[in-house]
Amino acid sequence: MSGVSKVAVSTLRKLISDGHLKPGEKLGEVQVAEMLGVSRTPIRLAFRTLEQEGLLEKAGKQGFVVRAFSREDVICGLEIRGVLEGLAARKMAEAGLTVTDKAALQQCIDDGDALFAKEHPTEVDLLNWSEINARFHGVIVKGAGSRAIADAIARNSHLPFASSDSIIFDTRHVDREFRKLHLAHLQHQMVFQALVMGEGARAEMLMREHAYIGLRYGGLFGLPEALES
Amino acid sequence: MSGVSKVAVSTLRKLISDGHLKPGEKLGEVQVAEMLGVSRTPIRLAFRTLEQEGLLEKAGKQGFVVRAFSREDVICGLEIRGVLEGLAARKMAEAGLTVTDKAALQQCIDDGDALFAKEHPTEVDLLNWSEINARFHGVIVKGAGSRAIADAIARNSHLPFASSDSIIFDTRHVDREFRKLHLAHLQHQMVFQALVMGEGARAEMLMREHAYIGLRYGGLFGLPEALES
DNA sequence: AATCAATTTATTGGATCCATTGTTCTTATC
DNA sequence: GATAAGAACAATGGATCCAATAAATTGATT
Numbered sequence: 001m002s003g004v005s006k007v008a009v010s011t012l013r014k015l016i017s018d019g020h021l022k023p024g025e026k027l028g029e030v031q032v033a034e035m036l037g038v039s040r041t042p043i044r045l046a047f048r049t050l051e052q053e054g055l056l057e058k059a060g061k062q063g064f065v066v067r068a069f070s071r072e073d074v075i076c077g078l079e080i081r082g083v084l085e086g087l088a089a090r091k092m093a094e095a096g097l098t099v100t101d102k103a104a105l106q107q108c109i110d111d112g113d114a115l116f117a118k119e120h121p122t123e124v125d126l127l128n129w130s131e132i133n134a135r136f137h138g139v140i141v142k143g144a145g146s147r148a149i150a151d152a153i154a155r156n157s158h159l160p161f162a163s164s165d166s167i168i169f170d171t172r173h174v175d176r177e178f179r180k181l182h183l184a185h186l187q188h189q190m191v192f193q194a195l196v197m198g199e200g201a202r203a204e205m206l207m208r209e210h211a212y213i214g215l216r217y218g219g220l221f222g223l224p225e226a227l228e229s
Numbered sequence: 230m231s232g233v234s235k236v237a238v239s240t241l242r243k244l245i246s247d248g249h250l251k252p253g254e255k256l257g258e259v260q261v262a263e264m265l266g267v268s269r270t271p272i273r274l275a276f277r278t279l280e281q282e283g284l285l286e287k288a289g290k291q292g293f294v295v296r297a298f299s300r301e302d303v304i305c306g307l308e309i310r311g312v313l314e315g316l317a318a319r320k321m322a323e324a325g326l327t328v329t330d331k332a333a334l335q336q337c338i339d340d341g342d343a344l345f346a347k348e349h350p351t352e353v354d355l356l357n358w359s360e361i362n363a364r365f366h367g368v369i370v371k372g373a374g375s376r377a378i379a380d381a382i383a384r385n386s387h388l389p390f391a392s393s394d395s396i397i398f399d400t401r402h403v404d405r406e407f408r409k410l411h412l413a414h415l416q417h418q419m420v421f422q423a424l425v426m427g428e429g430a431r432a433e434m435l436m437r438e439h440a441y442i443g444l445r446y447g448g449l450f451g452l453p454e455a456l457e458s
Numbered sequence: 459a460a461t462c463a464a465t466t467t468a469t470t471g472g473a474t475c476c477a478t479t480g481t482t483c484t485t486a487t488c
Numbered sequence: 489g490a491t492a493a494g495a496a497c498a499a500t501g502g503a504t505c506c507a508a509t510a511a512a513t514t515g516a517t518t
Contacts, residue, residue, distance in 0.1 A: 028468090072375060073376060076320075079320075146301060152384075257500090289480095290479085291500070292500080
């Protein structure tokens with residue numbers, strides 16, 4: 001699955017999360033194939049992949065439709081990520097941090113400290129945090145030393161808001177967003193402390209709580225029952 | 230994806246879990262297509278599905294190989310199932326059991342009581358428990374009322390020992406196995422009690438602990454580092 | 459006019475074909 | 489004799505073709 005097929009998957013993923021393909025919309029193979037200028041074959045492969053990822057679902061007997069996500073789905077997605085990354089953090093703490101992982105996490109903390117020392121954040125700083133955040137979570141996901149856990153998290157990272165490395169900002173209110181993100185950084189610091197001290201249960205609890213911050217990122221507190229993004 | 234393609238997926242799944250296709254074995258599309266007597270097209274679709282499920286993985290650049298699972302992978306698989314079903318149980322308890330769910334769970338408890346009242350269990354009784362067990366877990370998985378959680382659990386149920394409805398018995402020692410299963414039934418009773426009383430945190434904790442009983446089912450305490458089943 | 463049936467059309471699933479790429483075997487040169 | 493380069497081969501990815509099935513439209517009958 002190289003080239004066209006992979007491109008088709010990521011293209012459709014983006015089209016769905018961007019809302020260009022609306023929830024409930026029926027997708028035909030020929031239609032999408034012509035849209036992307038390729039034959040039906042890679043589209044068929046892409047549809048199966050996206051079905052497994054949960055972004056598409058079979059519509060009755062014929063064709064696929066874009067999956068609709070309710071507010072409850074999104075919250076459960078965050079909770080799922082929370083328990084899985086919490087499990088990863090616990091196992092990481094129990095096994096003891098490697099010097100490499102500890103250094104990488106320390107770097108994330110330092111970078112965050114430097115970032116949030118700024119008095120007048122810009123839009124770029126939001127993206128910088130996004131990168132730091134993704135790095136931090138990435139170290140923990142891999143740091144559990146379990147392919148099974150990393151895979152499970154990856155499998156659940158395609159749903160909207162469920163991925164730790166795709167934060168959606170409200171770029172109109174940079175400093176308000178910046179303050180929200182600062183809380184995330186403080187949580188990272190606490191998780192890091194627990195990991196270093198080998199406190200598995202505490203690291204797990206903190207990661208689970210940390211997942212809920214997605215509700216703030218996405219402004220999901222006031223999210224309508226049916227997402228139409 | 231009906232007919233041949235679906236059959237190909239389940240056939241390959243069975244061949245892998247049965248050990249007829251050994252871990253690390255390279256699978257070619259033409260080879261498998263001829264083996265199953267179909268063309269390459271449904272095999273290609275099946276390979277992508279099995280890759281997503283984590284049973285196959287790309288070997289370098291060309292071809293797929295059967296994924297090898299270590300003892301650690303299996304244990305992590307159980308833990309993943311534990312945290313996910315724990316999450317489901319907690320949300321179920323928090324939302325309050327529906328009368329339907331409560332009745333269904335009660336029925337599982339009653340059936341288990343009747344089963345384990347037997348003094349001289351037979352091999353069939355092991356299978357009976359397997360059905361009761363699957364029913365109990367199924368009610369909880371669905372009972373969380375979240376499509377997202379049910380999907381996440383389903384996505385993680387294809388790995389060896391990770392599914393709650395595929396228990397592997399040692400049929401040579403029926404009553405020893407029967408005693409192991411009795412412990413599972415007692416755990417079900419406690420989970421049921423917590424759910425009825427709306428004790429979400431306790432229900433979650435109990436479900437997480439309950440997942441580890443897979444280590445006893447599969448006799449994984451003495452499992453070799455590299456599974457070659 | 460409404461409903462049921464039949465025919466036609468559109469769409470998906472499977473098979474085959476072609477091209478591109480990775481691998482391997484052979485040969486030639488150092 | 490070993491290594492590198494080139495050629496032959498095998499296998500995957502993409503496109504096209506054919507068959508089967510579901511949906512839709514039209515026509516006929518009540």
